[in-house]
Amino acid sequence: MSSKKFTRWVDKKDHKTCLRINQTYYSRREQGLNVCFLKHSLPKLFIKRLFYVFIGLFRFNRSPYKKYFKSPDFRHFIKRLLGLYKFEVSDLLPDKPQLKPLTFKPELNPTVSIIIAVHNHFNYTYNCLNALLIHTSNVKYEIILINDASSDNTSRLIKQIKNITYLENEENLGFLKSCNKAAAHAKGEYLCFLNNDTQVRSNWLYQMLAVFINDKQAGLVGSKLIYPYGLLQEAGSLVDNLGNPANYGKYEDPDLWQFNYLRETDYCSGASILLSKADFELLAGFDEQYAPAYYEDTDLCMAIRHQLNKKVFYQPLSQVVHFEGISSGKIVKKGSIKEYQQINAQKFKNKWAKVLNSFPITRSSVELANKFDHQKTILLIDVILPERDKASGYKRMFELMKIFKSLSFNVMFLPNNGLKTEPYFSELINMKVRVLYPALPHTPSTSLLYEVINLIDIAWISRPELNKIFAPIVKTRAEIIWAYDTVDLHFIREERGLKLQNSISEIEKELINSTMATEIQLSKDADITIAITEPEAEVLITKGAKKVKVIPNIHIPYTGLQKSFSERAGICFIGGFYHQPNIDAVLWLTNEIMPKIWCDHPEMKLTVMGSHPPPEILALQSASINVTGYVEDVTDYFTSSRVFVAPLRYGAGMKGKIGQSLEYSLPVITTDIGAEGMDLQHGHNVLIANTTDEFVKEITSLYYDEVLWNRFHLNSYAAIEKYAPLNVSKQLQEIFN
Template sequence: MANDDKDPRWATENLPDDPEQLKHIIRLILEDDSRNAQKCEEALNAMKSLLSSWRWRVGNAVMSFAERTLRRKSVRLATDHIIDLLNRIALNHRKRDAFGVSAFLLASAFLLAEGSDLQFFSGKDAKKNYTKKHRGLLEEFLQSDERLIFKEADSPDVSILLVLYNRAELTLACLRSILSMVRGGYEVVIVDNDSTDETERLLERVDGATIIRNDENKGFLLACNAGAKVAKGKYLLFLNNDAVLLDDSVSKAVQVIEQGDGIGAVGGKILLLDGSLQEAGSLVWNDGSCLGYGRCDLPDKPEYMFRRDVDYCSGAFLMVPLALFDELGGFDPVFAPAYYEETDFCLRLHENGYKVIYEPSISILHYEFGSSQGNDATSLQKRNRKAFVANHPEYLGRKLKPMEANILKARFASQDQKKILYIDDRVPHCHFGSGFPRSNFILNTLTELGYQVTLYPLNFPNEDDWNTVYGDIPDTVEVMLHQGRKKLGEHLKSRRNYYDLVFVSRPHNMEFFSQVAGKVFGHDGWPRIIYDAEAIFSLRDAAKYAVFSGKKDEELEKNIIAETSLVDKADLVITVSPGERNTFARYYSGEIHVVGHAMELNPTDTAFNDRQGLLFIGNMDYNGSPNVDSIVWFVHEVFPLLLDKLPGIHLKLVGTNESSEIQKLGDNPQIELLGRQESLEPFYSAARVFIAPTRYAGGVPYKIHEAASYGLPVVASELLCEQLGWKSGEELLVANVQDPVKFADQCARLYSDEALWQSVREAALRRVESECSVSKMKKMVETAFDSA
């Protein structure tokens, strides 16, 4: 189809607000796959402009309704799906207001829901409507020649156990979800408790499953124990027949068990028919009552998106090692016919030293009580609660009282671990450089030490989504995405008295935190605070001033005093080096600890003569940043001189490079812009010399430590050599950035002299080993946080 603005599919300024008419137009658009890329870009840019406009903000109430509808009334529609759809429709924001966009989004959701097998229902008739839909699907199935065929496996990884009592329409949906969602070797074990509806006809159309037919209703618990006895899998998955598997949840549960030591059971996110949470793991109070964490809330809020050790997970989806289930004697028959059996079993796991893990990437849609066997659920729960309390007096004695104020702490199985609020600019992925690899290490170490960490990315809260955020940080960290500066005060208020420690990195974050916390806590009630100076930024700014002005910064002392005064409320300060600690100690009388860079030695074996070219690795996104400034200076001032000495030499720049100044360098055939790479080892192994021509910076240069750890010798600026405390000519070669000729000479010298290259390599490796050992840095982190 031609990209014609007169085509009704492009007449977005005339888009109707009526959802039915919108659905028709959207269908036409979605049928066309020959979209013009420029139009897609225009659509996205228009949407971004609209989101920041005042008309969008005044329509916030309408959009809140739209969001709830998108998430709960029709179909789960993630933000990236919405953006993808908007990418495919030219949305003219100048002629559309927030109300029209709301109607557009709602219509999109309704349309996608119509074409989806997964449909959410809300309101008092949700179960009625859900049942009606699946009754129709059951009738179609029974009238067809279709069969449900499960592959038989002699040694399955997983035995999926279903207990049935009527509700054949729900069982069909469950079985179909198994066929479509489960990968790898598995078996299906079905125990039918003498169903009287179409269940028998349905089971006659099932091939490859192990089916046990009871001649009476023996109840859920006894049926589970009987099914477990015939199961052959390494892992046993209890799955309610009124549940539908979402995504690859079974394989993810297996991965969780096999990744961790001492994991006795795994559960996941259970969604109600309207798409809201039934539970994200469950907790037990000291009186034996229980609570599904997050019930009726939106399932993708940060509170529910991280892995936790919990009291128990619902038997609607619960995976356990089969041998362990047998070892503990299965479900305790005292709880027959049902209720509290999985809660009791999970507490027995805890009492035997195992963990019960809630994994957010696992999810099912649950009818809830659809598999009820006709017994009075309330009376059974009341009776079994007494038996449960009698079985676990010691465990319950450690639990909290059933109060709303205790829910946050009670969401973890253990309340003994210290809780830390960790505030930094962004999620500290290592590829950002600029101190974030060190921040990443501290964060990882804190989780290893057993702290329960909430990470609050203050200034860049929207860089990640839930598919990328845990790339190099532990998935046990609660990450408050999409909150940022605007919601810090609200976060502190809602979690008053929750955190044992607050860790704040970088001066601008400490300044903002102090302002917000002052309003929340007043003069009293402040949590204990650790301030991570990361670097004394005033020193970097002074160096930058000297580079561009040629003068000494007369305001340096004043700026250092202002920067160090930010720690008035801190109970402890962490710096990156002894030198920075000494500077800080001139202005701060409190406790100061040093936590530097942690680095494992990983020297590559490539010989000197098999290496070629120069290498730089670092973030190059921002014009004016130390990395961008240094590379632009090197390419313009040093590289031409070096080409005269070493014709044909090339420079590889590895790392994100959105800076416009860096992009211009790509026109040079001797320079390669390689962007971010998943593995850096091949680049360190192939290059002969690493360059670090930094003209201004604070802290200690991680990039030099990393290059040296791979056995790649470095030519650096005098500034970086001073920050490291290394010796020129021994652990690295050094040149003044005011002297491009000298810098080129040092690069050519190290590049050409194999004996010098080898001696510098070996000396730098020894220095990294002594200064940056991982065990040493972990001990420094532990000592600092124990002191707070």
Template sequence: MPIPADARFWLARALGLWRRGWASLRTRGLRASWARLRAQFARRPAPTTVLWRPEPTPFAPFALATSGQPRASVVIPVHGAFPHTLACLRALAAHPPAVPFEVIVVDDASPDDTLARLGQVAGVRVHARATNGGFIAACNEGAALARGDWLVFLNNDTVPQPGWLDALLRTFDTQTDVGLVGAQLVYPDGRLQEAGGVVFADGAGWNYGRGEDPADCRYAYLRDADYLSGAAIALPRTLFERLGGFDMRYAPAYYEDTDLAFAVRAAGLRTLFQPAAVVAHDEGGTAGTDLASGPKAAQARNQAVFAAKWADALARQLPAGTLPTPARLHRDRPQVLLIDALTPQPDRDSGSVRLVNLMRLLRDEGAHVVFLPANRSADGAYTQALQALGIECWHAPWAPGIPAWLRAHGPRFHAAMVSRHYVASEVFPLLRRHAPQARLLFDTVDLHFLRERRAAELAGDAAALRAADATRARELALIGMADATFVVSDVERALLAREAPGARVRVLSNLHVLPAPGPGRAGRRDLLFVGGFRHPPNVDAVRWFVEAVFPRVRAALPGIGFHCIGGDVPPAIAALAGIDGVHVHGHVPDLRPWLDGCVAAVAPLRYGAGVKGKVNEAMAHGLPVVGTPAAVEGMHLVDGHDVLVGADAEAFAAAIARLHGDADLWTRLARHGRDNVARHFSLDAARDVVRETFLAR
């Protein structure tokens, strides 16, 4: 009787863990293997919302650090309820945004002493209305007084959290075609109030995520939303003016924010929910919550007004009564699932850079991207960085075991890509069962069996060679199961043409966004190596370079230094820092000082597979590279034109000395290296492959 797919997953996971553990013990030793195991299965806690609130002390005059030349104008309409307004203003005073801002408080004929007390808050522009006109009239009048490039509407019964405004406005810089951005609204007790709004076909609204945990994977990523609550929204002032402000047909209030979102989209712009902008909102603190009387009574009446105005647009919305889910919210775009062993850490390894830039490219091409790490662990700032790109990231505790998660989510995907053979071995049968409609893609990252075989041949290790053959069998089996397989170089594609004839193999190489080039040759000194030391070829490369190459370099260039940068430094590499001129830095989040200050990057790899991110990264910054044949394999590089190549220690050292002493050669290599990255390793270079394999119908 065949084994069910779910049971096969757990069996494959156990066998895969045993194989990788044994291989790691052989190549890394017990200590490093144990650290790797702990990292693989660590359950990092998901981020939780800890709210800041001002102390409820009696009122006394204070000041806001506003600007006479604001970039953002924060408009706060008020009608009585001064304790709410006081808490809001105290929050702005205690944690002022980094962007220059002004605060315009529109007093809508408050029945209490609000107006008098506002006069004692320095840095606030107060506009007093003679008669009460309601929320819409107050907001429109405040907007007419604004001087900033952005208009920000903020309810007075809110406590904006530190960084909220900068996060809202940053969205306009990091995303394209953005017209309106709304904050994550939370209740004072930290529960989610709204992660953007959903509008149904009858015009009714739904506060997505109400009452849930803000860290829940369904709500924690940047997302297009049907509407954003006017309690905390931002948009360009010129756009608000062009749209005619809040529509007065909804006066005094309610549905004006929903109407604005529909108008923004009708103008061809996006309306986005930004979870990084957190605002605590005491919902109903000023208008109440009774839909039958008072200001809230207009909500039911205005639904009919809104539905009549936007009848054509509403025909494309979810039917009334539908339960909003991520699958349904992104129903208008192809949904693509990416699975890798861990959450990518692009400041630590080149494979992560490639994966994150693939996500960017997929989003640019109109796909909605879902990421699931095989260890189901949230990884702090790395997970949050993906969510800030608009990636729907899943992790424990909201993602149960992978079989259960795929049962629930599998039917939504147009394509699913799994990276690394040991992850794909576990997941492919589940995907075939629970997502049979999805195009199944295997990302080798690099051909593991090729790297293992080369390492075994270099070491003369017969047991390791047999292990490489076993890896080959597993990788070829997965290639046979997949609808398409990705390799990172033409060298690996040619190899698979022999090893797996008939398989559909495409090159999806390293992906880089070219930064501005670094400075020229003058003033540079020293050599740079970058590479994480969880990767055994990097350990071998640095030891060989320091022991065999660097003494020859120092003999030719006395005083030159070698900077070794990369995380997870083992004792054998740390010990090299005792050698004169060798500097072992460990992990460095920002490489720019070394990329701008060193005269060359070295890639002394004696074995490996795939395309080397350390080479791409240096070239992208305009830093010439000296490498071994293994380091530049499959990268379209020509010795003497794009790169210098040394096959042994003597040739490698001679290449470094030659580059160091020839400024014209240095300049040519810097220019040609950047050109090479742009031609072969940019997002544009991969666009056609991504369209064909992930998105074609």
């Protein structure tokens, strides 16, 4: 076994062992059971853990565990060594905070009213408010804090908190009635009920609100709740057909992909939930038959689902650390508030008996969690998460997922590099795409396919190199439809690139032939082969591919403000520079074409946009050439430039940059290769040039002729109409029906 493989094996075993240690230790502690380090399988687990630590100290590619020796005392050192801090949440506020004044921004018209009911434990309340101040952004909110007759110093210390609405009960009303009372004072369109024994994490509220913005049927959204020691408390909650509730994923690793996709659920615990004020009022608030507390959140979610016919969602991107049981304890004792958990259970079952009888009889929590999945499941595989703003192939993949969601598919996506790159990861989660990623770095992505192989109906695998890796696994289940997405025919691109050289070596010819043989064989073996253009589909068919369909790039016209001919200046190019044809195009443009134009028109400026520009592209920066690198929003460039130029000398497939320019109605000059596969007509919706002199002539003509420019400007939208999402959606329906 190589050193790297051995390191990964140790990491995997250590992670699994620490998870078992934490689950055993903390689950017993949360239930109020005695935790003896010499019982309950802990001794064997501790020995395993120490063995892996010992190996870690001496392997060449891993530093010693320095942080262990920074523990504040010997007890912490031992617990850390034994793996009990393996999953600890970083950056938690201290248990005994310095009570400095907190000042919130006053909001006259808040979007969200955050309601916090408090009974004693001011240190937790203070940390809750401080975390809100630190981590709540991009949302206008107000805070309504209701003090439920606390007997500690809450009434005095709360005066240090500025710009919140403070209510105080003369007698203890309990959590439920306090929340109903506070809700009557809310000014926000949405109500967020938040426990005072919580610490919210970055963007928690923005991500909850995003669900309502993206889904008009959303009725209530709950956060991912995490214990302070790092294990999962809840990834949404479930109710079985007998009316028994359960926290999904309790004591599991919160970073597993299984607990990190946006999905419908039965209910979410009231420690952190968001719903519209109108719906809360329509349901007359929390049902007061459950006073003072317990089951009011479960009941509210059932009413949202079965009375208002709306959806309850678990939002994994909204993370909240919950110090569960601080106010009411963790154990049911005679005469305690916690006793209402048992009393109200029967009330809940009685109230919802008819609905519960319609629930499926299930054997496991996983089945309960997936009971909302009634559609076909498609798994899409590509190199990375689709960086839709950096490469046209990834933009196409992103739009395809949106279309599959609109067709009611369950959509899974597996990035071969295993990375949760932002902002693309969060974007997909909010689209309700299940992103598969490994629990530990460097885990083979094929292991993720094995995890879901029995769940999928269609496997859509991009690019020949990925099909070689994943298709053999997919083929182990004959029921799965294997769709091989060529993206473009690589052997055509490679052959065209080499033809630009003066000579092609025998080795290079063999490489092209090898690429071609691989692509042709894959197209023969796959259940469906997806080409991106009609010409490439014809190539595959003539070489024996059995079922080839064309799914092109997807283009959506820009509908914002447009500038007139006279208001524009300069020409532009866009393209990701990991793609070699783009480098070649820009060097041809700047070394041969533009110098001839600048002889007579030195005022004409060139803008070169695109991610990952190499040194030879960056070196072009000058008074006449602006090399921007990656641009997050290219709208200003496309609406301010007068002409788009793409002198592509080689490549294959459909060129996203051409379609993008047409989206913005920006007149295009390109080569035959740049325009291929899009049915573009020279002189009607595009200008074609294939030599330096032709480019000089067409650029000069189009740049200074307003009548000609307006013709191409007006014809642009019609050129990409066939690539609109609705038309591509119809094609996909035909294929998979």
